[in-house]
Amino acid sequence: MNNINTISSQKFFNKFFTLASGTLGAYILPIIFLPILTRIYSPSEFSLYAIYITIIQIAAMFSTFKFDLAIPITNDYQDRTNLLKVSILNMLFSTAVLSLFFLFFSIYYNALPFSLICLIPSGIILHCLYTHIIYNWLLSKKKLKHISVGKIFFGILSSSLPIMLFLFFDLKNYFYIILSHQISLLVVILIILINIYSKNLLKILFLILNIRINDIITIFNKYKKYAIFSSPSSLMNIFGIWFPVLFFWFFFDDKYVSLFFLSHRVVTFPLHILGDSIGKIFYSEASENIKKGILNEVIAKYFKLLFHIAFPFLVLSIAFAPILFDYIFSSDWSEASIFVQILAPLFFIRLLGSPLSTIPTILYKQEIEFKFQVILFGVRLIMLIVGVLLNNVFLTLILFSIGSAFCWLFYLFIILKMSNIKIYPLIIDTIQSKIKYLLLILISTIFITVLISNNLLLLLSIIILLLYVFYLLTIEIKRV
Numbered sequence: 001m002n003n004i005n006t007i008s009s010q011k012f013f014n015k016f017f018t019l020a021s022g023t024l025g026a027y028i029l030p031i032i033f034l035p036i037l038t039r040i041y042s043p044s045e046f047s048l049y050a051i052y053i054t055i056i057q058i059a060a061m062f063s064t065f066k067f068d069l070a071i072p073i074t075n076d077y078q079d080r081t082n083l084l085k086v087s088i089l090n091m092l093f094s095t096a097v098l099s100l101f102f103l104f105f106s107i108y109y110n111a112l113p114f115s116l117i118c119l120i121p122s123g124i125i126l127h128c129l130y131t132h133i134i135y136n137w138l139l140s141k142k143k144l145k146h147i148s149v150g151k152i153f154f155g156i157l158s159s160s161l162p163i164m165l166f167l168f169f170d171l172k173n174y175f176y177i178i179l180s181h182q183i184s185l186l187v188v189i190l191i192i193l194i195n196i197y198s199k200n201l202l203k204i205l206f207l208i209l210n211i212r213i214n215d216i217i218t219i220f221n222k223y224k225k226y227a228i229f230s231s232p233s234s235l236m237n238i239f240g241i242w243f244p245v246l247f248f249w250f251f252f253d254d255k256y257v258s259l260f261f262l263s264h265r266v267v268t269f270p271l272h273i274l275g276d277s278i279g280k281i282f283y284s285e286a287s288e289n290i291k292k293g294i295l296n297e298v299i300a301k302y303f304k305l306l307f308h309i310a311f312p313f314l315v316l317s318i319a320f321a322p323i324l325f326d327y328i329f330s331s332d333w334s335e336a337s338i339f340v341q342i343l344a345p346l347f348f349i350r351l352l353g354s355p356l357s358t359i360p361t362i363l364y365k366q367e368i369e370f371k372f373q374v375i376l377f378g379v380r381l382i383m384l385i386v387g388v389l390l391n392n393v394f395l396t397l398i399l400f401s402i403g404s405a406f407c408w409l410f411y412l413f414i415i416l417k418m419s420n421i422k423i424y425p426l427i428i429d430t431i432q433s434k435i436k437y438l439l440l441i442l443i444s445t446i447f448i449t450v451l452i453s454n455n456l457l458l459l460l461s462i463i464i465l466l467l468y469v470f471y472l473l474t475i476e477i478k479r480v
Helices: 002-040 043-062 077-109 114-140 144-169 174-209 213-222 224-251 255-267 269-284 286-292 295-328 336-356 366-389 393-418 423-451 455-479
Strands: none
Touching: 002 144, 043 077, 043 114, 043 174, 043 224, 043 255, 077 114, 077 174, 077 213, 114 144, 114 174, 144 174, 213 224, 224 255, 224 366, 224 393, 255 269, 255 336, 269 295, 269 336, 295 336, 295 423, 295 455, 336 393, 366 393, 393 423, 423 455
16 A cells, blocks of 8 residues: 555656646746846836736637636547537637627727737637647646646747847837747747647648537537536636736726736746646546545645645745845836735635636536636625725735635635535644644744844845745655
8 A cells, every 4th residue: 555655646746746847937937037027128018918918818718618628537539639629619719709809999999009909819829729728638648748848948938039039139019028928839839739749740630620510519518517617717717817907907007017917927926836737637637536536535635735835935925025026126016026915815725725626627516616706706896896996006906815815715615515525624634734834934934034134144044945945845745
């Protein structure tokens, strides 16, 4: 039994390391280059790029009607292939409709530059193909290394191209940041497809184009819950996440759009690097764990790991965000550290719940997730409207963070209850097993904050603490 557990732990560690290293490359490289970009672009200049990213992420999230979500968890190859076809068809149809909408919006309201509108259709298609359709197809094939390498390439290209265009050609405009983003997506998609299929690429493309109406209808009927519940749930979720961008753009200064964009990227670092990797492994292995009858055990184990990750980032974000932002970014962006502190409690809860939030989908009970997203969407909207009426940007974000956090906490309890896990014993057991670790993080943070005044020594102490947290995390992951 010990040998089996050891092998299982090693497999998890290998999968986690493969996915996390790619996500780290895609996420950390733009953050590394951000200090340069924030010195080239002011928050106001960067705001149009932030609006573009908001639009394509929202559109790409629902454009497949979430049929791509079923690709990794179906064991039927024919279904998987047809799900791929349906996802691509839905994406093209959604993109065409949205393109007409934004064209009309641009002509009659003149709210966005026409050049930005022209870049939206290609942005939706490329982003949806890479982050949803191809990603889930690779996940179904267990091609984790390709996912990882693709993310690293994307991180390098998307973060360095805008800087190179400025340094060598003196091109400085939101258009060139967006163009760099799309070129990076296109290059990565081609690299992945050529690397996997090489000589068979044309054969695969022909297979995708070979569409039979009866097969499409069968897939729609068989997996209709993804379109009925998962698609609107995803739309409400991504809309809710980026709601502040839209509200800041309409009701406050444009600079707050960029400040939120930067702070959101920083505070979601552990969620995207670690949480998403754990979530993808959990999702891809769910059907196998259900067959073995160990899903409950796996969920409890993952919850403890997620708590181990989330707690130090909550403490460190609140305690050290102003110090780190002063060192890393220009003074124009210093207010983003306040945004990080406000959003930190929300993303602590999200990091605990988000990787496990696919449980309703796994159990084919998407209607539960749909009800949660409706409530979350409504709460977020109400909180933002109240903040706007009070005409205070920081209060608006505080209300948004508190409302979202409580909704996610409630949903986390529902997920655990659905999985027949007793919540109170799990929380007590998690805290008791981590008590020394939690005290170490708290005492170290207080010690650094109170006793160290030299700026250089303070920065060095924070870096050492972060490295130690990652070292302990590596040990914890090997135990899973």
